[in-house]
Amino acid sequence: MLVSLRQLADVTEFATMRHFLLVLGLVLAVASSARAQSPAAGSPDGEAVFKKACASCHANPGPDSRAPTREVLRTLAPEAILTALTVGNMFRQGAEISDAERRAVASYLAGRPLGTAPPPPIVGKCTTTPPPLQASALESGWNGWGNGIANTRFQPAAKAGLPAASVPRLKLKWAYGFAGVNSARAQPAVVGGRVFVASESGDVVALDARRGCLYWSFHAEAGIRTAITVAPYKRAGASGFAVYFSDGGATAYAVDAETGKEIWRRKVDDHVYARTTGSVTVYQNRVYVPTSGVGEEGQGGRLQYECCTFRGSLTALDASTGAVIWKSYTITEEPKPRGKNSAGVQTWGPSGAGIWAAPTIDPARRLIYVTTGNNYSGPATNTADAVIAIDMDTGKHRWVYQPTPNDVWTGGCKPENPPDSNCPEKLGPDHDFSMSPLLTKGPNGREVLIVLQKSGMAYAVNPDNGAMVWQYKTSDGSGLGGQWGITADEKRVYFGVNGPRNAQGGMRAATIDDGKEVWSKPAPERLCGNARGCSSAQSAALTMIPGIVFSGSMDGGIRAYSAADGSIVWQFDTNKEFETVNGVTANGGAIEGPGPVVADGMLYVTSGYVSLIGRPGNVLLAFGLD
Numbered sequence: 001m002l003v004s005l006r007q008l009a010d011v012t013e014f015a016t017m018r019h020f021l022l023v024l025g026l027v028l029a030v031a032s033s034a035r036a037q038s039p040a041a042g043s044p045d046g047e048a049v050f051k052k053a054c055a056s057c058h059a060n061p062g063p064d065s066r067a068p069t070r071e072v073l074r075t076l077a078p079e080a081i082l083t084a085l086t087v088g089n090m091f092r093q094g095a096e097i098s099d100a101e102r103r104a105v106a107s108y109l110a111g112r113p114l115g116t117a118p119p120p121p122i123v124g125k126c127t128t129t130p131p132p133l134q135a136s137a138l139e140s141g142w143n144g145w146g147n148g149i150a151n152t153r154f155q156p157a158a159k160a161g162l163p164a165a166s167v168p169r170l171k172l173k174w175a176y177g178f179a180g181v182n183s184a185r186a187q188p189a190v191v192g193g194r195v196f197v198a199s200e201s202g203d204v205v206a207l208d209a210r211r212g213c214l215y216w217s218f219h220a221e222a223g224i225r226t227a228i229t230v231a232p233y234k235r236a237g238a239s240g241f242a243v244y245f246s247d248g249g250a251t252a253y254a255v256d257a258e259t260g261k262e263i264w265r266r267k268v269d270d271h272v273y274a275r276t277t278g279s280v281t282v283y284q285n286r287v288y289v290p291t292s293g294v295g296e297e298g299q300g301g302r303l304q305y306e307c308c309t310f311r312g313s314l315t316a317l318d319a320s321t322g323a324v325i326w327k328s329y330t331i332t333e334e335p336k337p338r339g340k341n342s343a344g345v346q347t348w349g350p351s352g353a354g355i356w357a358a359p360t361i362d363p364a365r366r367l368i369y370v371t372t373g374n375n376y377s378g379p380a381t382n383t384a385d386a387v388i389a390i391d392m393d394t395g396k397h398r399w400v401y402q403p404t405p406n407d408v409w410t411g412g413c414k415p416e417n418p419p420d421s422n423c424p425e426k427l428g429p430d431h432d433f434s435m436s437p438l439l440t441k442g443p444n445g446r447e448v449l450i451v452l453q454k455s456g457m458a459y460a461v462n463p464d465n466g467a468m469v470w471q472y473k474t475s476d477g478s479g480l481g482g483q484w485g486i487t488a489d490e491k492r493v494y495f496g497v498n499g500p501r502n503a504q505g506g507m508r509a510a511t512i513d514d515g516k517e518v519w520s521k522p523a524p525e526r527l528c529g530n531a532r533g534c535s536s537a538q539s540a541a542l543t544m545i546p547g548i549v550f551s552g553s554m555d556g557g558i559r560a561y562s563a564a565d566g567s568i569v570w571q572f573d574t575n576k577e578f579e580t581v582n583g584v585t586a587n588g589g590a591i592e593g594p595g596p597v598v599a600d601g602m603l604y605v606t607s608g609y610v611s612l613i614g615r616p617g618n619v620l621l622a623f624g625l626d
Helices: 004-014 015-029 046-053 076-085 099-109 135-137 166-167 294-299
Strands: 170-178 188-193 194-197 203-208 214-219 229-237 238-248 251-256 262-267 281-283 286-291 313-318 322-331 336-340 346-349 360-362 367-371 375-377 386-391 397-401 436-439 448-453 455-459 468-473 493-495 507-512 515-520 543-545 549-552 557-562 569-572 597-599 603-609 615-624
Touching: 004 262, 046 099, 076 099, 135 229, 166 557, 166 569, 188 229, 203 238, 229 281, 251 286, 262 597, 281 360, 313 468, 346 375, 360 436, 549 603
Parallel strands: none
Antiparallel strands: 170 615, 188 194, 194 203, 203 214, 229 238, 238 251, 251 262, 281 286, 286 313, 313 322, 336 346, 360 367, 367 386, 386 397, 436 448, 448 455, 455 468, 493 507, 507 515, 543 549, 549 557, 557 569, 597 603, 603 615
C-alpha cells in the first residue's frame, strides 16, 4: 500500500528493529477478494480505497514480492484485515487513510462487512450437549491468562492430570483451524470439559476439550488476541457463568458460557488507537480491562500526526452488567500542547505507558498490579516502563516502581532527533514491560512481585511499597518483541530468553528468595532451519506443572524442560500442515505471546505469529497421553 516493499526497507534503515517489524511483517496479512461490497450512502467505497492505497502492491505483485495476490489471500476475515491496518504490521499504510476507509477496504477485501459472523462450519459440530457448568468447574482446568489472579502460570498436579514422568509420552490428539487468519495469538481457557478460545477473526468458540468438536461460536466486533476467563454473572431474571474477554477495539464482552449468547459489551476507551492486547482479570464480580495504544506508538513519528494523546488505563467493570465502576490512567495528567513541529502540526504529551498484559490481583492488600510500556511523547513520566500498584476500591495509584526512566519511544524516529520533530530528542530504548506481574512467596516466606523487562532484566519487588528486592540479568535484551510471561513453583522462577537482534532464545531458572541463578540453557537448534523469519527467541509465556516448564518458541517448537536442571524431555515441531477437526486448512508457525495450557491430562498450544522474525500459522493443537 502506498509505497513499495523496497521503499519500506529504505524508510526503516535508521529505525529500530521493532519499527521495521511493525512496518513489514503483516504485509502477509492483507487479504484480497474479487467481490466488492456496495458502500452505504456517504461511506467510502472499499474498491476505490483499494485501488488508491493498496493495488500498487497487491494487484499484481512481482515474483520477488512478499505481498500476496487478492486471489491467494481472499479468505482472510475483515476483522483480521482491520487489525493489520490498525495495530498490525500494515499500520503505517493504514495510517495514511481514514478509519472509515480502513473499515471499507477491509470489508471489500474480505467480501463481507465487519462484525458479521462467517458462515457456520460444515463439519466438526458436536452431536451431544455437555452437562451444565458447575461452580466447582471454575476451580479445575485452566482459567484466565495466568491460571489464577496471581498470574504464576503454574498448574498443580491435581488439576494438571499430567505427571512429569508422563510428559515424554504426549501425542497429538486433535487440531482445530482458525479460519480467515494467519496468526493464533489468543490463549484458551479449559473449564468444565470445554475449551474456550478466540481468534483474530473476532470469533470465540466453545469446543469439547477431548474431541475438539464445536458447541457454539460468537462473533465480536474486532479481532481478539487475549485469553478467556470464565466466571459467574447474575442479572435480573438470569444467572450463570459467563465467558469474559476483550477485543482489539478496546471493547469488553460477557457471553453466556452455556449458549454463546451475548450478555453485555462495553467500550472501555474511545481513543482512536486504544486497543486491548492484555487479557481481562475477573475477581469478586469485577472485570478489570487493560488498554494499550500500539497503533499510535507506531505512527507517532510522522510529521502529519498530532503525536501523541493516548494514555494506558485499567477499567473496572461490573461483571454482571458491564457498568463502569472506575477507570485509572497510567499517566494521571492529561496530554497538553507541546508546540508545533516543522510541518506546523500541533504535538501533545505526555502520552503512552500502555498496559500490554493482564492485571494481577492481591486480595490481602486490596491491590491490583499492572506493568506498563514506554512513553510515546514527553515529558517522560515515572509511570512508563513501570510496575504500578492500584487501589482495588478507588483506582488510585498506591506506589510505582520504575527501573528504566526517560524511555520515550515512537515509530519512525532516529536515535537523535531535532526539537521540531514529533520524535524525542534522544530516542529511548523501547524497553516495555509486556508481561503480567507474578505474585508469589519464596521458601523464606516473603512475598514478592517478579517481572521480566524487554531489557532482559528481571526484578523482584516488595508488594507493600514497590521497593526492589533483587534483580537478575537474563540476557542483553532487545526492543524487538516482548517478554509475555514467566512462571514459578514454590522455590524457583523461570524465564524465557529473547536476545538482541540475533534473537537467540534460551531458558533460565533463579531462586525466588534472592534471584540467584540455578541453571541456564542456550536455545536448542532451530526447527525452522533457514526459513525467512525463523528465530530461536523464546519470549512466549511459560507454563509449569510440577517438575516441568513448557516453552513455545519462534522456531515453531513447543518444548518441555525439566525444572530440576533445564534438560529438554519432550518437544514437538508445529511447522507443518495439520488435519483439523473442523475442516479448516491449518498449519503451525512461530509461537509467540500466549503460552501453553495444561488441564485434565491435556496440553493445548496455539501456533502462528506473523512478524518480521515470525511465520504465519492458524492452529490450536491438543495433546494427550496414549
